[in-house]
Amino acid sequence: MLPSILPLALLLGAACANQLLLPRDLPPAVAANASTYTDCANAEWPPSEVGAELVPQAPDDELKEMLDAVSAANIETIIKKLVSFGTRHSMSNQTDPVRGIGAARDWIASEMRKHANASEGRMTVSVPGYVQGVASRILFPTKISNVLATIKGSSDPSRVYVVTGHYDTRVSDVLDYTSDAPGANDDGSGVALVMELARILASKSPKATIILGAVAGEEQNLYGSTFLAQTLKNSSTNVEAMLNADTVGSSTGSRGQRDPFTIRVFAQGPPLTESSTTSSTRLTIGGENDSPARELARFSNEVAANDATGMNIAIIYRLDRFLRGGDHSPFLAQGYAAVRYTEPNENYDHQHQDIRIENGTQYGDLVDYVDFEYNARVGKVVLATLWSIANAPGQPRNVTVDTTTLSNDSTLKWIRSSGEDVKGYEVVWRATTAPLWDRVLDVGLTGKATLPVSKDNVIFGVRAVGTNGYKSPAVIPFPG
Numbered sequence: 001m002l003p004s005i006l007p008l009a010l011l012l013g014a015a016c017a018n019q020l021l022l023p024r025d026l027p028p029a030v031a032a033n034a035s036t037y038t039d040c041a042n043a044e045w046p047p048s049e050v051g052a053e054l055v056p057q058a059p060d061d062e063l064k065e066m067l068d069a070v071s072a073a074n075i076e077t078i079i080k081k082l083v084s085f086g087t088r089h090s091m092s093n094q095t096d097p098v099r100g101i102g103a104a105r106d107w108i109a110s111e112m113r114k115h116a117n118a119s120e121g122r123m124t125v126s127v128p129g130y131v132q133g134v135a136s137r138i139l140f141p142t143k144i145s146n147v148l149a150t151i152k153g154s155s156d157p158s159r160v161y162v163v164t165g166h167y168d169t170r171v172s173d174v175l176d177y178t179s180d181a182p183g184a185n186d187d188g189s190g191v192a193l194v195m196e197l198a199r200i201l202a203s204k205s206p207k208a209t210i211i212l213g214a215v216a217g218e219e220q221n222l223y224g225s226t227f228l229a230q231t232l233k234n235s236s237t238n239v240e241a242m243l244n245a246d247t248v249g250s251s252t253g254s255r256g257q258r259d260p261f262t263i264r265v266f267a268q269g270p271p272l273t274e275s276s277t278t279s280s281t282r283l284t285i286g287g288e289n290d291s292p293a294r295e296l297a298r299f300s301n302e303v304a305a306n307d308a309t310g311m312n313i314a315i316i317y318r319l320d321r322f323l324r325g326g327d328h329s330p331f332l333a334q335g336y337a338a339v340r341y342t343e344p345n346e347n348y349d350h351q352h353q354d355i356r357i358e359n360g361t362q363y364g365d366l367v368d369y370v371d372f373e374y375n376a377r378v379g380k381v382v383l384a385t386l387w388s389i390a391n392a393p394g395q396p397r398n399v400t401v402d403t404t405t406l407s408n409d410s411t412l413k414w415i416r417s418s419g420e421d422v423k424g425y426e427v428v429w430r431a432t433t434a435p436l437w438d439r440v441l442d443v444g445l446t447g448k449a450t451l452p453v454s455k456d457n458v459i460f461g462v463r464a465v466g467t468n469g470y471k472s473p474a475v476i477p478f479p480g
């Protein structure tokens, strides 16, 4: 036991590492001599004798230029066009050239094809779909079509990143497919974001493959996203991350509260697809807060909460909001890492509502309630995340920590990526109670590192560093 006379904080911290090696039962005289420890009063715990404070990855000039190109005016134009189709309900008319989801689908595809034209063949546009049979929210067999713009990766095309918004909409009655359902924010904002990213990325050459999708059937049961996630899984596609942008166009809540510089990112804990062995090991090692989705959210926070986006990122340790679902869920169900971006303050009068004025209150998901500048800033967050992850090397594989003997040190191993674009690896870590990685050690181009830091006190991660300086999300080690 530490003598109670010593405040714990005095014992802790980077400058205090040696003090921690004192015998457990300190002689009372030493214990009483608290001045010995005062240098340590404000230090972090656990102490770190190695590594450095983790400095977030900053956008390079190319990325900054791309972020500057995200246009609120373009987003406004796109959302207004989407609203002009009257309703985009999944069961609405699919052949009318002006009104209904079919007209919206064709317009989105034609815009995407225009962007693809600037890509020198890197970007291709497809509209895969299937007929969804009658179900609780489907009254008659209904074609569900996704519009996908795929940018083939230049050096690692088999590694895939997906971003989607849903272009279908609804009103109060989820089965009402004829009334006007503008869906300006839910999810015109996400579709506009995806289309604006397609415009900017069309002329770029990311290392890994990017799929930018406008999916349908979200309001009826996440049908379009489920079809997309299953198609990718069935073709054994290596989707390393999926980003769902849904309702990202307004920062003003029901009580008028505003937070125009924050975007929430919802990230689920332990994957339900994990084997029971893996999930019980995860509990044993305290890895509950380090699911692939949470590492993805941490990555997004590191690369996209900065002056270049003008945004803060609020990571929510949760799959989604209560009573709500989203298009990241079908990807999680296939074992892919996936997160959801959603505005910080929602206004339920403007979601899933018939357009009407009732008791003096305007209801409906109208374009009037979208803040295009805010929507554009969220676009920058998603773009910074997507570009940074698609240009970093793939995540280290089979990351393990040696737990075969008691040791004050920690030995980590991983399989080195095969690509030539890897400069080396970094070990990152944080206290078990800390939300974000805060220490880092460059360990070079290796598959093994031993650190004089006890694995009992921290969460470790390993990340790959590219020759271009881009860094992958971190992967936590399991005992191996």
Ligand SMILES: *[C@@H]1O[C@H](CO)[C@@H](O)[C@H](O)[C@H]1NC(C)=O
Binding pocket: 029, 030, 033, 035, 036
């Ligand atoms: C108490 O601290 C002072 C100043 O650091 C040191 O000189 C002295 O030896 C310490 N006394 C004991 C009993 O540790």
Ligand SMILES: *[C@@H]1O[C@H](CO)[C@@H](O)[C@H](O)[C@H]1NC(C)=O
Binding pocket: 093, 094, 095, 096, 097
């Ligand atoms: C869809 O619109 C087209 C063109 O206006 C019309 O001919 C067709 O009957 C409509 N289909 C349905 C199912 O209402």
Ligand SMILES: *[C@@H]1O[C@H](CO)[C@@H](O)[C@H](O)[C@H]1NC(C)=O
Binding pocket: 113, 114, 117
């Ligand atoms: C594609 O580019 C070519 C040549 O720049 C142009 O003639 C054509 O109209 C473009 N097509 C579309 C759909 O924008």
Ligand SMILES: *[C@@H]1O[C@H](CO)[C@@H](O)[C@H](O)[C@H]1NC(C)=O
Binding pocket: 227, 228, 230, 231, 234
């Ligand atoms: C994917 O494969 C599963 C299992 O074979 C099958 O049930 C499902 O229909 C397939 N989905 C798609 C979209 O191909």
Ligand SMILES: *[C@@H]1O[C@H](CO)[C@@H](O)[C@H](O)[C@H]1NC(C)=O
Binding pocket: 358, 359
């Ligand atoms: C409007 O007022 C009526 C009468 O007080 C009430 O029954 C109704 O629930 C109110 N509508 C809404 C949406 O609050």
Ligand SMILES: *[C@@H]1O[C@H](CO)[C@@H](O)[C@H](O)[C@H]1NC(C)=O
Binding pocket: 397, 398, 415
């Ligand atoms: C890496 O992990 C995969 C998946 O768990 C496993 O199948 C494979 O055997 C591992 N490879 C090595 C070299 O340990």
Ligand SMILES: *[C@@H]1O[C@H](CO)[C@@H](O)[C@H](O)[C@H]1NC(C)=O
Binding pocket: 406, 407, 408
């Ligand atoms: C831990 O470190 C201490 C101090 O260096 C050393 O005496 C001890 O043997 C180490 N324990 C193990 C299990 O390596």
Ligand SMILES: [Zn+2]
Binding pocket: 166, 186, 187, 218, 246, 247
């Ligand atoms: Zn939505």
